[in-house]
Amino acid sequence: MRIFLWHILTSVFVIFEDVPDALAPLFDDENKKTDITKNSRATVVSLVIACWIVILIVASYSFFYFMDRPTFFTVSANVEQVSVSSYNNQEYPDLKFNNAILHEDCGEKKVHVSGALYPHPTTFIDFLRIQKKDLIINLDNEDGNSAGVFIEESGKKIILDDCASILVSVSENESFVFPVQGKIKLGGNIKEGTSNIPLLYSGEISIIDKALLTRIYYSVGPFDLNMGDVFNVEGAVVKSSGFVQVDDEKGIKITYSSKGSKGYIKKYRTESITIENGFWTKIYNDQSLFILWFVGGILFALCKARIRISLTRIEKDCTG
Amino acid sequence: MKLNYIIYLCLIHSTVNADINTIQVKKLEESYNNNVEVAGEYLVGAQLIARDDTKNLHVFLPNNTKGNLCITLSSIDGKYKARLEHLIETPISGLAKVNFTSDYKEKFNEYSNQEIAISAKLMSSCDEFNSGKMLISSWGHIITDKLVLLIRSSARKDIAYIPDMKNHTLKAKCKKFRKTNSVSYDKYCELNGVNINAAVEIEIIRKNLQSIAPEKIKFY
Numbered sequence: 362m363r364i365f366l367w368h369i370l371t372s373v374f375v376i377f378e379d380v381p382d383a384l385a386p387l388f389d390d391e392n393k394k395t396d397i398t399k400n401s402r403a404t405v406v407s408l409v410i411a412c413w414i415v416i417l418i419v420a421s422y423s424f425f426y427f428m429d430r431p432t433f434f435t436v437s438a439n440v441e442q443v444s445v446s447s448y449n450n451q452e453y454p455d456l457k458f459n460n461a462i463l464h465e466d467c468g469e470k471k472v473h474v475s476g477a478l479y480p481h482p483t484t485f486i487d488f489l490r491i492q493k494k495d496l497i498i499n500l501d502n503e504d505g506n507s508a509g510v511f512i513e514e515s516g517k518k519i520i521l522d523d524c525a526s527i528l529v530s531v532s533e534n535e536s537f538v539f540p541v542q543g544k545i546k547l548g549g550n551i552k553e554g555t556s557n558i559p560l561l562y563s564g565e566i567s568i569i570d571k572a573l574l575t576r577i578y579y580s581v582g583p584f585d586l587n588m589g590d591v592f593n594v595e596g597a598v599v600k601s602s603g604f605v606q607v608d609d610e611k612g613i614k615i616t617y618s619s620k621g622s623k624g625y626i627k628k629y630r631t632e633s634i635t636i637e638n639g640f641w642t643k644i645y646n647d648q649s650l651f652i653l654w655f656v657g658g659i660l661f662a663l664c665k666a667r668i669r670i671s672l673t674r675i676e677k678d679c680t681g
Numbered sequence: 682m683k684l685n686y687i688i689y690l691c692l693i694h695s696t697v698n699a700d701i702n703t704i705q706v707k708k709l710e711e712s713y714n715n716n717v718e719v720a721g722e723y724l725v726g727a728q729l730i731a732r733d734d735t736k737n738l739h740v741f742l743p744n745n746t747k748g749n750l751c752i753t754l755s756s757i758d759g760k761y762k763a764r765l766e767h768l769i770e771t772p773i774s775g776l777a778k779v780n781f782t783s784d785y786k787e788k789f790n791e792y793s794n795q796e797i798a799i800s801a802k803l804m805s806s807c808d809e810f811n812s813g814k815m816l817i818s819s820w821g822h823i824i825t826d827k828l829v830l831l832i833r834s835s836a837r838k839d840i841a842y843i844p845d846m847k848n849h850t851l852k853a854k855c856k857k858f859r860k861t862n863s864v865s866y867d868k869y870c871e872l873n874g875v876n877i878n879a880a881v882e883i884e885i886i887r888k889n890l891q892s893i894a895p896e897k898i899k900f901y
Contacts, residue, residue: 446859485857524838550863
């Protein structure tokens, strides 16, 4: 059994040898062995063990590196609609307003408000701005409970209905920034038979990952987002974080980072593009992985050559 | 307790099965392609949730129904469309199974029940489909009292309710389909405790920072 196991462990080093049974001398009858045979045998055994350790190290490093690890995305885009939902019911950051218009219950009734908005974690938030019109922040709590609380500068508390909209008018030379956290989707789905669809204008996505050996960050991409695309990250492992900015240019500018299994660019009337840091992108972009495999390959070749020399010595010793 | 429940389900199953009429549809036009076609109507489907997920199309017909039964099926992504027509010559009532064989069975079965909307009507001619009262449909025969309206709405808030019922528990906020690519319709309104035997009208109040006329849906 032990000899059989050794045969398997050693055969990988003589697998392409011309000799029909290259390992035969190693496992010959004990009585025939001289000191040379014994020494060479010890060398082969230590080399085989050392080589297997190297192979296991390289393989395990590579395995964990290629395992389905989440991909880290950085996204910047110019869009008309940004949809945010809570990640694992975590709190949203509060949003500050100065002289905004609050439409309670998404109806006609409106009030001017200044203060901070605290959306409820189960609320869906849409930032919407068609061209250069007002920025509209829609809050919708689908379970029918309050979408959040607005606390005015005076301290007055307004408990919102399940649906509320806040309008922010953006004048020339004015700029507003709002933090966004949660699960983020960019752009609105194209629907036929309607106009005024909130579009994504343009954008780009990059993938950032750490190199296997050096732990230095490398970047993949950027992947372009074109007009009408919809982008979101599936299988998020942490909440996406970033901010939106509105100024006197059209739409909403957004930049954020996200970590998840895959990113999807949905294109109108055609199949989606999947973005991930997969096997081939890692091989192509991570030079340290190539170096690891190259060094592993060299060590394997050296071991193989040395084992072959030792086996030849044993063979000569046994036959001589 | 569990045994009683199973017996109860079996009884319902056998009773419902015994009462079901079957309609074999003769005229079927269907298509599946990536060139999405959307009619643009507000109400795309009205269907009861069925306990059996069989994808067997059923409609609830008023007493002694005769005439043209016109049904359209629309997938949520807008790729699958079907139009079924059948002339009912012998009067039938109640739950009826509508038999048809899809040429796109594999694609068809990939959709969940709420991802294919059923819109069924009784018309003098199926070419005038956009007018007329709706028939309640289902994708199975072991039905529940949950009625789902599948709508296409750009309003910020849609609330469906039955106006002639004082019981306002029969009121539902319409929710967005957030995970699927919703092209034909994008919201569903789920009303619980609906009595399908009573003639009903459902009204959907819509809010969009300005007044929008409510949508009224009349059923047989």
